[in-house]
Amino acid sequence: MRSITIGESTFSCQPDETVLDTLLRENVKVSYGCRQGLCQACMMRSLDTPPPVSAQSGLKDTLQKQKYFLACVCHPEQDMTIALPNQQGSSVEAVVVKKQRLTPDIVHLVLEYQAPFEFFAGQFVNLKRTDGLIRSYSIANIPHHKNTLEFHIRRLPNGQFSSWVYDELELGAQLSVSEAQGSCHYLPGRAEQPLLLIGTGSGLAPLYGIIADALAQEHSGPIHLFHGSRDVNGLYMIDEMRELAGKFANVHYTSCLSGEESDSGHVRGRAHDVALSSIETLNGWRVFLCGHPEMVNQTKKMAFMKGASMADIYTDAFHVMQENK
Amino acid sequence: MSDTQETTSSPSLYEKLGGEAAVNAAVDIFYRKVLGDYRINRFFDNSDMEKQAAKQKAFLTMAFGGPNNYNGQDMRNAHAHLVKMGLNASHFDIVMEHLGATLTELNVPQELIAQAAAIAESTRNDVLGK
Structure with missing residues (x-):
């Protein structure tokens, strides 16, 4: 028994x-x-x-x-x-070791943890402030010896947590990190499979981690990343992504702007429209979708209709916490 | 399922069709056909596509003669809100067409398609709340 x-x-x-x-x-x-x-x-x-x-x-x-x-x-x-599904595992304490502004709205936050911590790049954790305020953020890096977790945190209008990170959180401060959750991450095997990754705004964070993971595990198939935003302030790490695409022949990067302004070097249009119209069929592809919930749900269906198998579509919709103030 | 399973007789429909692997091969094709058909897709347009696909898988498993806990009353309850939305015999016919087309696409012999269709057909009254 x-x-x-x-x-x-x-x-x-x-x-x-x-x-x-x-x-x-x-x-x-x-x-x-x-x-x-x-x-x-x-x-x-x-x-x-x-x-x-x-x-x-x-x-x-x-x-x-x-x-x-x-x-x-x-x-x-x-x-x-x-x-059970709603049961949280134990959390670990982590310390802020880096905080860097990537654009006027997005900050790169790096936390260092001491206790053993398991995760896949692209999963998310709940960050908890000492007073108990909690928000979910995606992990943008793969596990390595430095025991760090990287996040891209976008400042939301009236966002209690993101504004605090942006304005007040200092190096050396402590945050509590929940166990890593979510099924949107890379797994080795099928290394020749083409990958399509579409993200809006800070949806680049998990996708960046997933690409780093795929490359570290010697993914040999083409990797197509489409990152979109309404305006140019929402695009970030453009140089890093271009550099990555220059370094790895199988990595392709397209930045997209859906708003009014036009800016050389970026494709005009919504990231998922640009992506899907550039690819004939998604039969046999692995697809990762992160960011705005509407984009994620709509594109999930479109990718499936375009031939991607349901089992090969991985998504992470960023739902914004409704605040009362 | 264990008390009706016979070990000595010829292979079951489910075995002939290829079991769970065959269901897995069929579910994406079938669900894609259903979602792509403007005449019926409003009944299947659920925001949680994984859950929808799991339901299609349950349906196909049953139609393939596979292990299932088919219960007419559950079937009625599950489709009652769709009947309110206007689900009728013509929609059921269209789903049956897509089932046949899916199996044809997978090169299933016609006589097995007919058997699977007959099982699916047996749910008609429960699905339509008749």
């Missing part, structure tokens, strides 16, 4: 029971639907042992890698410690 641990509680999974059966029998509140491994309503995550492969069928490869599984078809092969 296998045991299932959630937080402080441990339950015995009877022979023939699925993880979902056990949790329901023990009156643990969990959401579920079809009970046959299809609707994904009962998706949860193993914190220690890899779940049985059969319980991960149909999940996105990035979620499989992060040990997510479907409780309704999971017959545990070993004892498992699991987390």
Whole structure:
């Protein structure tokens, strides 16, 4: 008999029971639907042992890698410690080691952490201020020996957290960092696959991390990045991206401006329109979409209709926290 | 599913079609056809495409004769809001066409397509709330 641990509680999974059966029998509140491994309503995550492969069928490869599984078809092969979808893991403390203005609206923030911390470039974390104010930001770098996390933080009008980062946060200050979340990141394998990455505004942050990851893992297929903004102040790291495209023959970078102004060196139009009209078919491509929720949802559908497989589309929509002031 | 499965008889429809791998191959093609058809796409235009695709996968698994917990009442409840939106027999027919076209595109023999179509057809009254 296998045991299932959630937080402080441990339950015995009877022979023939699925993880979902056990949790329901023990009156643990969990959401579920079809009970046959299809609707994904009962998706949860193993914190220690890899779940049985059969319980991960149909999940996105990035979620499989992060040990997510479907409780309704999971017959545990070993004892498992699991987390429900809304359960946060432990957070780590980090210190501000760099803060640099990239444009009038975007700041490059670098935090250094001490405790072991696992993440994929492109995932996001919740940053928590000492008074408890929390905002989510995407990680723009790959894990390396320096134990740092990089973020591109855009100052929003009346944005409580972003304005504070911009105006007040000082080097040496401490922030609490949640565990890394999200399924929008690179996985090795299929190195020849063409990649399409489309981002608006600070959606460049996760895409920059994903490209760095792909290159570090020797992705050999073409990598097409389209970065868009309404005005030129929203475009940033232009020189770095051009340099990257110059250094790696398979990296292609297009900056797009959708607003009124025209500026030489940038393509006129919305990034996803420019991107999709430049590519005949997305059959066989891997697609990453980050930034404005409307852009992400619209482009996800367009990319799918243009031939990308649903399993090959990775998205991260930046929802802006509604503030009351 | 275990009590109806016979181990000695000839392969099931699901096995002949290629099992889960076949469903996975079919789901993108089928969902793309449905989303691309202006006559019916308003019934499928959900902001959460992954969830929609998972539902299409459940439907195809059932039509392929695969393991399923088909329940007529659940099917009625799940489609009741679509019936209110005007879902009728003509829309069901169009979905059936796309199912057939998807399987044809995957080079499934006609007699197996007919069997899958017959299973899908059996859900008609529940889907339409008749």
